[in-house]
Amino acid sequence: MVNKGPDLAVLDYGMGNLRSVARAWEHVGARVRLVTQPGEIGAADALIFPGQGAVMDAMALLVDTGFDRVIREWIEADRPFFGICLGLQALFEHSEEGDTKALGIFPGTVRRFRLPFGFKIPHMGWNSVQWEQRTRVDHGLDSERDQFYFVHSFCVQSDDAGLVWGSTEYGGTVFASAINRGNCFATQFHPEKSQAMGLRIYRNFLGII
Amino acid sequence: MLSARIIPCLDVSDGRVVKGVKFVSLRDAGDPVETAQTYESQGADELVFLDITASHEEREIMLDVVERTASHCFMPLTVGGGLRSIENIRQMLNAGADKVSLNSAAIADPTLVERAASRFGNQCIVVAIDAKRVPGTESWEVYTHGGRRATGRDAIAWARDVAAKGAGEILLTSMDCDGTQDGYDVELTRRVSDAVEVPVIASGGAGALSHFADALARGKASAVLAASLFHFGTLTVSQVKEYLHEQGIPVRI
Numbered sequence: 001m002v003n004k005g006p007d008l009a010v011l012d013y014g015m016g017n018l019r020s021v022a023r024a025w026e027h028v029g030a031r032v033r034l035v036t037q038p039g040e041i042g043a044a045d046a047l048i049f050p051g052q053g054a055v056m057d058a059m060a061l062l063v064d065t066g067f068d069r070v071i072r073e074w075i076e077a078d079r080p081f082f083g084i085c086l087g088l089q090a091l092f093e094h095s096e097e098g099d100t101k102a103l104g105i106f107p108g109t110v111r112r113f114r115l116p117f118g119f120k121i122p123h124m125g126w127n128s129v130q131w132e133q134r135t136r137v138d139h140g141l142d143s144e145r146d147q148f149y150f151v152h153s154f155c156v157q158s159d160d161a162g163l164v165w166g167s168t169e170y171g172g173t174v175f176a177s178a179i180n181r182g183n184c185f186a187t188q189f190h191p192e193k194s195q196a197m198g199l200r201i202y203r204n205f206l207g208i209i
Numbered sequence: 210m211l212s213a214r215i216i217p218c219l220d221v222s223d224g225r226v227v228k229g230v231k232f233v234s235l236r237d238a239g240d241p242v243e244t245a246q247t248y249e250s251q252g253a254d255e256l257v258f259l260d261i262t263a264s265h266e267e268r269e270i271m272l273d274v275v276e277r278t279a280s281h282c283f284m285p286l287t288v289g290g291g292l293r294s295i296e297n298i299r300q301m302l303n304a305g306a307d308k309v310s311l312n313s314a315a316i317a318d319p320t321l322v323e324r325a326a327s328r329f330g331n332q333c334i335v336v337a338i339d340a341k342r343v344p345g346t347e348s349w350e351v352y353t354h355g356g357r358r359a360t361g362r363d364a365i366a367w368a369r370d371v372a373a374k375g376a377g378e379i380l381l382t383s384m385d386c387d388g389t390q391d392g393y394d395v396e397l398t399r400r401v402s403d404a405v406e407v408p409v410i411a412s413g414g415a416g417a418l419s420h421f422a423d424a425l426a427r428g429k430a431s432a433v434l435a436a437s438l439f440h441f442g443t444l445t446v447s448q449v450k451e452y453l454h455e456q457g458i459p460v461r462i
Contacts, residue, residue, distance in 0.1 A: 017302045023280055053330045120408040120431055122332055122377055126212040126254055126461040147212060147461045149254075149285060151332045151377075170211055193285050193307065195249065 005029040006209045009044035011071075012036050013061040015052040021084065024192035028203040038070045045209045047074050049186075051086020055110070055154075056098035058086055068103060075105050075184045080209050082202075083186030088179060089154060091186060097154050106179070108158045119171030122153045129166040129177050129189070137185055137204045138166070138178075146197045148189035150177070155188065183208065212461045213425045213453065214254040214432035215446050216410060217439045219244055221290075222262045224270040226440070239440075245278045245286075248439070251446040253284070254461060257310070257380070257434060260290030261355065268297070272304045279305025289337055289380070293317075298325050302333060310380055312337040313353035315371060316360050326375025335410075336376040340364035340397060341384040349383075349397050356384050364397065365404050372405040379405060380434070382412040390416025390438065398428030410434050418444065418452040425458055 008025055012018055012034040022032045025048065035041050049071060051058060062068040075081055075091075089095060090102045095110035102110065113121050126147040131138050150168070155175035158164055165185070166178035177188045185205060191198030219226045219241055226239040245256055258278075260271045268291060275288055288301050289310030298309050315322050315336050326334045339356050340349040349364035368379050381401050383394035393414045402409040408431035411424035415435035424430045438444055450460040 017305070019276075019303070019305045020279055020283070020307070023305075024283055027283070118429065121406050122408070123211065124332070124378065124408050125214045125431065127210065150211075151285075153331075192283055195283050199283060 005031050006045040006206050007031050007033065007043065008046050008048050009033055009035045009041045010048040010050060011067055013058070013065050013067055015058055015061065017052075018050055020192045021048065021050045024199060025202055028199055028206060030202075030206055036065070038066045041070065046080035046082065046205070047071070049081065049083040049087035049090070051084060051088070051090055053086070054097060055086060055089060055095045055102065056100045058090060059100055059102060062090070062103075071103060072105060078182040078184070080205070081184040081186075082205055083184075084192070085152060085188060085190060088176075088186035088188050089152075089156060091179070092156055095154060106158070106163060106181070107160065108156055110154045110156050112154050113171065113173060115171035115173065122151050123155070123170045124151045125149070126194075127168050127170065127177075127189075129168050131166050131178075132161070132164050133180070135165065135180055135185075136208050137180070137201060139204050140200055141197060147194075148177075148187070148191065148198060149193040150189045152188060210459045212254070212459045213430075214410075215252075215421070215449055215460065216255045216257055216432050216434040217248045217253050217446065218257040218259060218412070218434050218436040219440070220259050220261045220436060221271065221274060222260070223267055224274055227261070241274045242277045242281055244440075245282050248446060249282050249284055252450060252461065253446045255285040255287065255432070256282070257287045257289065259310075260288065267291075272300060275301060275304040275306050287335055287380075289335070294321075295324060295328060298329065298333075302329060308333050308335050308378070310335040310337045312339065313358075316351065316353050316362070319370070319374060322371050322374040322376055326377070331375045331377035334376050335378045335380050336368075336371040337380040337382065338364055338368060338371075338401075339382045339384050342394070342397070347396075352384060365400050368401045368409075369404050372407050376407060378408050378410065380410045380412060381430075383414060386414025387412070388437075389414055392416065392420040393424040393428060393430075393433070395423050395428040398424055398430050402429035402431075408432065418449060421449050422453060422456045422458060425453070426456075
């Protein structure tokens with residue numbers, strides 16, 4: 001059987017397991033290629049940036065591979081892009097995690113949660129997302145009803161209301177759990193771990209390609 | 210609001226799901242992938258696979274089970290049992306596990322927690338603590354090797370220690386309560402939860418709906434784990450969630 005779905009280049013910059021991300025995109029009908037260097041991206045329809053591990057390690061590997069420039073140019077050209085978890089955080093200017101300079105595509109700083117006693121870090125588990133601006137990618141999702149799987153200790157609080165696609169509250173902190181500008185989408189949560197509702201986001205994203 | 214997590218645990222031996230009552234007398238009951246899918250459809254928030262008799266050959270079988278499960282279930286999966294080295298952990302994560310749980314190996318070599326956390330990220334590393342109350346006291350001792358070996362370590366101090374070394378979560382099993390269905394050890398759970406910043410999963414003793422609420426509300430657990438109760442259909446995950454929702458505890462429904 002020839003799979004005719006959109007061709008996704010998933011950035012594999014050596015931070016570990018990409019199986020669940022790849023399987024989830026395949027499940028909703030995409031062709032997935034793990035790319036380990038910029039030359040392999042070719043004529044991909046979309047770039048997928050799954051973030052894992054610590055941001056300082058990830059940034060060092062992105063710079064080594066040259067993916068840092070690729071990501072900037074890709075988003076600059078408004079080509080379809082989806083970032084996940086650290087793949088959202090790394091798009092901002094700076095992260096408190098290891099005092100790291102990040103990609104700087106969007107203004108803002110990634111900060112560690114500062115929470116009252118009793119609120120656990122990492123923010124781990126299922127939480128809801130208030131969809132602040134409706135796009136085709138959140139089509140069919142309900143702010144009250146649907147929850148997504150999070151696991152992170154750092155988060156983005158952005159003043160740029162146009163950038164914040166969805167927001168989430170934890171321990172009194174409201175952070176950007178999803179961002180969007182043009183064809184660039186990124187989520188702090190893991191759609192590939194969020195069962196049917198997460199897969200819906202991936203399926204919807206394929207619809208904009 | 211962050212939801213409390215309901216986590217079915219599948220004890221796996223030789224590629225099959227079993228459940229030990231007080232860690233002995235096993236009953237065979239099912240295919241792990243099918244069981245995982247059933248729990249997913251019931252609304253389980255995560256799954257834990259414990260490879261309870263992990264020998265070298267069995268680990269190969271487990272990698273295959275994890276790989277097949279991760280290909281069919283789009284939810285977080287933790288795998289524990291017999292993982293002793295960075296290489297064991299790497300293989301399990303590559304097979305599709307989101308987190309690994311370390312127990313005896315963390316006691317034998319506490320640097321493993323530190324090394325694994327820095328290599329794979331804190332969020333991937335769960336430390337499982339099997340604790341038993343020291344009779345007549347308000348303290349609990351850590352046991353390893355499926356509860357057969359006493360370590361002389363205090364459970365609360367050990368929890369603090371592994372959290373400092375980079376464990377992203379603690380899976381806390383009360384050996385006194387495990388298999389009794391008389392309820393979680395709420396006191397132990399609350400003590401550990403108050404001692405660490407990372408989330409604590411309460412385990413051991415679930416037998417009735419109110420037990421889940423006790424561990425979450427009074428025990429301050431972030432998640433509750435149960436095995437046989439779900440596995441033999443005494444309660445479904447959805448029943449537990451409906452009950453907790455009625456009690457005002459946030460859950461994903």
